[in-house]
Amino acid sequence: MKIVAVMPAYHEAARIGTAVSHVRVCVDEVIVVDDGSRDDTAEVAREAGARVLRHAVNRGQGAALRTGTDAALKRGATIIVHVDADGQHDPSFLPALIAPIQRGEAAIVFGSRFLGVRSEGMPFARRVLLFAARQFSGLVLGISRRMTDPQSGMRALSRDAAMQLRWTQDRMAHCSEILRMVSQSSLAWTEVPVQIRYTADSLAKGQKATDALKIVWQLLVRSIS
Amino acid sequence: MIIQFALSAVFLGALVWTWRRFRQQALRRLEAFVWSALWLAAGVAVWWPNVTTRLANLVGIGRGSDFVLYIAVTVLTVLVLHLHVAHDKLSREFTExxxxxxxxxxxxx
Structure with a gap:
């Protein structure tokens, strides 16, 4: 089994080195997709041991994940894991994330922040927003109510699932799009608890409350296009 | 009176521009006719506002200007949505x- 981690990165020169080093020990290969950064993200990631692909222009996290996933498939990956480049995702949870696929119990595994392991430093407002997003996802988007984390970015996919799920949302809405596709497919899925470490840096760069409206708008436009 | 002449000049310019674009093969004949009808209708509404009032009364709206406003808002909303969809498609192709x-x-x- 070849396990490949895909890490989309945009202006992450300060954090990508550590993140790649930590993830590398858990997988066979790390692919970093530098999403049009103008800093040294690509060089730092390469020095840390990642294979680096580069988007000439910033296209968003969803687009970078798709590119990295296609590259992983091309390189013969049997399991692909999506991990953030800012070090928020704790790599010690990767074995548990991959295990259900290795055991043949699931084709896709989502890391959830709401299954008992408390995320470090998650602001109260973020918790409320994610609760609202979960209700919206279930009621409007048709995402399974059993899915506990509507914006989970840490996930593992079997090769078949990665080939079958062709998400097209380039930016933040890809999380919801993937959950929706999985809900409507016959793919076996499960969730495992993961811990996310929120820091001042990652919160400053991460999603804002207003991004929820952008995600809804992106999904709406795509639904009629 | 000044606004009537000013708007007429704008609509006339738009009419000329429409047919120039048709000659440049940027517009199809049907599209050019639809645009021309729009500019002419706008000209009629500017010089004979009673026409819009009569149309407004036909559909249960009191004033002609309200009728024009409702139509404009509806058309612009559809156009904006259409632009977003077109932009989304272009964006996807660019990503590819x-x-x-x-x-x-x-x-x-």
Missing amino acids: LVRHDALKDVDRS
């Missing part, structure tokens, strides 16, 4: 191009 470039050197070894 960027992705193709990023993946061209990925080997299987």
